[in-house]
Amino acid sequence: MGRRVLAIDGGSPIRREVLPYGRHQIEEEDIEAVARALRSSWLTGGPRVAEFEEAFAAAVGARHAVSFSSGTAGLHAAGFAAGLDASREAITTPLTFCAPANAVLYHGARVRFADVQAASLAIDPARVASLVNERTRALLPVDYAGQAADLTALMELATERDLVVIEDACQALGAAHRGRAVGSIAHMTVFSLHPVKHLTTGEGGMVTTDSEHYARRLRSFRNHGIDAAAREKSGTDWYYEMQELGFNYRLPDFACALGRSQLPRLAPLLERRRRIAAVYDDRLAKLPAVLAPSEPEAGQGSWHLYPIRLRLERLRVDRDAVLRALRAEGIGAAVHFIPVHLHPYYARLGFARGLCPVAEQAYRELISLPIFPAMSERDIDDVVTALGEILEHYAR
């Protein structure tokens, strides 16, 4: 049986149109919901904001949900609510998008990176504990790829050392930890509503909390630091008091209409992602150069990403060469993530290679395969076929 010539070597690609690693899904009913909002008298600051927030809070089992113009804005606000300032430190993971670390720096606080665990690629609670000192105020674990971090250990540590846990669940809407929904566990949980995430409002974010105090601080920060109670107390509609330095991080009504419309479809969307992950698990088990992502607790992940690791000792080439070959076949694979402390900005702050060796090694091996609800069995087939042929071609 003659082997196919890889597309990167001039052969014809497995797919003509590139399969992206993620893609949003908008239904006709979502478009109608947005159109209704646009025809109403409220474009922003109207009733759809609270409607979406209440439905979201109920969906994750939290008392309060506060919407933001992005997940990053939500992280910024959560840091404010937690009391981060220039005299404080916060600890986060290096193996993530830059937003959680940036959110610490926005407050002038010092960011510390705790390396990840080799199997889960989630922040290692033991390393976190070793970095906690009297200046530490907050922990920012990230639910990598949609798998909850070790929230039990981190919440215990937080209680012991009087810290605030701000969980970055931007990839983990619908995930759970020990049977509890993500969004109902940490002091504050931050979600993103960017199009590549589980639900989208175009741009947008949500912070959930059970604390009345945090919810009030979050709402104030979202609206220039203006205290809503002062207006109510004044008995007029023009009076307000700015009490803190906040921002305009509000999410418009038509965006909330879009999010509210999609929310009831979360369960089937998650089901589809889990099914795709299970098919990958099964079919990739036959590829000796692939280490499939681990799910710390079966059936609890939300599978925002499906990040495989290459066993480089079995290959003649590096990860970048495999990624290039996949792209040539029309498979839009990606890499999540470049460790945050290796970005030039963080290097200029003094963070250096070698700080988090587990994350740095994982970065050399990681490839995110396409995963999104609208993927067909045929799409999955193309990914597995392309990857199998490429890895066989480059096998040592």
Ligand SMILES: *Cc1c(COP(=O)(O)O)cnc(C)c1O
């Ligand atoms: C997407 C994402 C963010 C940022 O969310 P935005 O809504 O794009 O600001 C933050 N952290 C993680 C882990 C993410 O995946």
